[in-house]
Amino acid sequence: MAHFEKASSITEWLDQRLAITTVKKVMALEYWIPKNINFLWAMGMVLAFTFALLTISGIFLLMYYQPNVDTAFDSVNYTIMSEVGFGWLWRHIHGVAASVVFLVIYIHMFTGIYYGSYKKGREMIWLSGMLLFVVFSAEAFSGYMLPWGQMSYWAGMVITNLFEGFSPDIAGGIMNAPGLVEWIRGDYVPGQAFLSRFFMLHVLLLPLVIMGLIGLHFAALRIPHVNNQDGEEFDYQEAAKLYKEGKTKESKVIPFQPVFLSKDVFVLGVYLIFFFYLVFYHFNFAMDPVNFDPADGLKTPAHIYPEWYFLWSYEILRPFPKDPGLIAFGFAQVAFFLLPFLDKSDTVAPANRRGLFKYWFWIMIVDMIVLTVMGKLPPTGIWNHIGLVAAVVFIALFVALPWVTKNENRA
Amino acid sequence: MSNRRDFMGIALGGFTALAGGIPALYAMKRSWDPLPSVKAAGFTEVDLTTIPENELMTEKWRGKPIFILKKSADMPQDPRDVIAGGARYHVSIGLCTHLGCIPAYFPGEKKFKCACHGGEFDASGKNTFGPPPKPLVIPPFKVDGNKIVLGEAGPEYLEMQKSGIA
Ligand code: HEM
Numbered sequence: 336m337a338h339f340e341k342a343s344s345i346t347e348w349l350d351q352r353l354a355i356t357t358v359k360k361v362m363a364l365e366y367w368i369p370k371n372i373n374f375l376w377a378m379g380m381v382l383a384f385t386f387a388l389l390t391i392s393g394i395f396l397l398m399y400y401q402p403n404v405d406t407a408f409d410s411v412n413y414t415i416m417s418e419v420g421f422g423w424l425w426r427h428i429h430g431v432a433a434s435v436v437f438l439v440i441y442i443h444m445f446t447g448i449y450y451g452s453y454k455k456g457r458e459m460i461w462l463s464g465m466l467l468f469v470v471f472s473a474e475a476f477s478g479y480m481l482p483w484g485q486m487s488y489w490a491g492m493v494i495t496n497l498f499e500g501f502s503p504d505i506a507g508g509i510m511n512a513p514g515l516v517e518w519i520r521g522d523y524v525p526g527q528a529f530l531s532r533f534f535m536l537h538v539l540l541l542p543l544v545i546m547g548l549i550g551l552h553f554a555a556l557r558i559p560h561v562n563n564q565d566g567e568e569f570d571y572q573e574a575a576k577l578y579k580e581g582k583t584k585e586s587k588v589i590p591f592q593p594v595f596l597s598k599d600v601f602v603l604g605v606y607l608i609f610f611f612y613l614v615f616y617h618f619n620f621a622m623d624p625v626n627f628d629p630a631d632g633l634k635t636p637a638h639i640y641p642e643w644y645f646l647w648s649y650e651i652l653r654p655f656p657k658d659p660g661l662i663a664f665g666f667a668q669v670a671f672f673l674l675p676f677l678d679k680s681d682t683v684a685p686a687n688r689r690g691l692f693k694y695w696f697w698i699m700i701v702d703m704i705v706l707t708v709m710g711k712l713p714p715t716g717i718w719n720h721i722g723l724v725a726a727v728v729f730i731a732l733f734v735a736l737p738w739v740t741k742n743e744n745r746a
Numbered sequence: 747m748s749n750r751r752d753f754m755g756i757a758l759g760g761f762t763a764l765a766g767g768i769p770a771l772y773a774m775k776r777s778w779d780p781l782p783s784v785k786a787a788g789f790t791e792v793d794l795t796t797i798p799e800n801e802l803m804t805e806k807w808r809g810k811p812i813f814i815l816k817k818s819a820d821m822p823q824d825p826r827d828v829i830a831g832g833a834r835y836h837v838s839i840g841l842c843t844h845l846g847c848i849p850a851y852f853p854g855e856k857k858f859k860c861a862c863h864g865g866e867f868d869a870s871g872k873n874t875f876g877p878p879p880k881p882l883v884i885p886p887f888k889v890d891g892n893k894i895v896l897g898e899a900g901p902e903y904l905e906m907q908k909s910g911i912a
């Protein structure tokens with residue numbers, strides 16, 4: 336056994352057993368962050384904090400929610416909303432956070448794309464980030480099932496039916512031979528089995544996966560370090576040495592704690608003012624009125640549309656015939672994973688300084704906004720055509736990316 | 747030496763994967779299967795005598811809506827029609843063959859329209875517009891005088907199946 340001296344303080348006692356001083360140094364006091372970054376680099380922390388808010392509010396909702404097709408709707412809309420003290424607060428925090436988290440994810444993602452933070456050693460940051468996006472999407476979808484309202488039921492119906500494309504038994508297990516869709520649902524239609532298993536996914540399995548992925552995402556940042564506003568590569572050891580020698584002005588870095596953290600916390604504070612303004616005064620945008628009708632398997636709502644953050648990919652599904660639509664939709668879900676491999680340029684710099692890529696970036700942003708707007712409009716007439724064009728442009732942008740970026744290397 | 751250790755590692759790892767992993771995956775897959783009680787959902791009998799013409803009736807079978815539309819004399823006949831008690835009916839599972847919304851019936855236009863993505867079907871359930879890739883699906887049925895039984899495959903249904911309609 337290792338030899339332990341008698342400790343003279345709690346810190347020393349912990350230090351002997353857990354090496355907390357070293358941990359603190361590695362994780363915070365000497366975790367170097369470049370100076371040349373802006374508030375967009377605080378979005379990662381904003382996301383981590385929002386995930387914490389989702390977890391805490393979720394735990395309180397979990398105390399009264401009942402995952403049963405007969406009682407789920409009332410347990411949310413009656414018990415939690417009007418009987419449980421401050422139950423409405425947890426629900427509004429949870430609903431608003433689930434929506435806002437996607438806004439911040441999109442900002443965070445496009446910051447990464449704009450500054451080229453997904454390549455030249457940062458591929459694992461990007462890939463783990465995209466995995467987070469996919470699992471967050473699954474988390475949002477499974478959570479949406481739980482109140483068992485009309486939108487829960489019909490979104491569940493439509494989205495699970497997507498998997499029919501992969502299953503030969505198109506008729507939906509009519510001959511007592513369930514296909515993939517029935518397997519996912521555990522029934523011919525979304526029912527008790529479906530609600531219970533999505534409840535399990537939402538409150539246990541997917542949050543566990545998210546926590547693991549956040550760990551991986553943070554670990555992936557450690558070696559390449561975060562990017563900066565100019566994509567500049569510099570010697571971190573040298574910069575850190577300068578800082579430790581007291582030449583903080585000359586050094587290109589600051590330590591995570593306390594210097595960077597104080598800036599992060601400032602941005603977080605501004606965000607939280609906005610966030611709680613929404614929670615208290617504007618929560619309705621996160622609560623679809625159609626979902627205040629209990630689920631009814633014999634009545635489809637007049638329009639079925641997903642929450643705003645899924646509209647762009649939904650619109651890529653919609654204007655095509657069934658199978659091409661599914662392929663396009665599948666492509667849209669994974670396309671951003673390919674970014675580090677489709678971008679053939681060695682330059683890490685803001686998009687605006689990268690020749691053709693500048694246009695690629697801004698067309699992509701506009702296209703995704705157009706897709707989002709079209710996804711909300713009824714699928715008729717002119718809207719259908721605009722949606723189709725926008726969907727084709729989305730796919731074409733990815734196909735064109737290697738050529739768009741190839742020439743940058745020559746300059 | 748290291749080769750031998752590698753071999754032991756691979757052998758043990760492989761054995762664990764085969765002996766533990768595959769059965770575990772199988773057990774997990776089976777746990778997600780629909781329960782026998784769900785699969786054994788019963789038959790539904792529908793009495794057709796009182797149904798008015800060109801007005802959609804919706805029944806429920808295995809949790810899914812079933813469309814029954816009695817055709818009037820001026821509506822085109824179709825091999826997909828179910829004939830019972832001398833009258834013609836369109837009978838189908840009322841879920842859009844695109845992604846499963848319930849289309850609505852418009853008696854004036856004699857059409858089904860799906861609000862989800864704009865799909866349309868005629869009064870015989872054939873897809874005429876939009877993303878639905880095929881006609882509304884005909885459930886297994888058996889004609890019994892003025893009634894039909896859903897879930898049981900009668901001779902008319904088997905005939906349709908043979909000709910590829912159902
Ligand atoms: C949803 C949970 C997520 C959390 C909690 C999270 C957290 C973080 C944090 C704390 C940072 C460092 C600070 C910063 O640069 O903002 C970071 C960086 C980064 N994240 Fe995420 N992130 C998440 C999702 C994503 C997604 C969906 C993507 C995109 C696919 C992504 C891509 C990146 C990239 C490329 C960086 C590096 C930025 C740079 O080097 O400048 N992250 N993330």
Ligand code: FES
Pocket residue numbers: 842843844845846847860861862863864865876877878
């Ligand atoms: S579900 Fe009917 S058109 Fe898509």
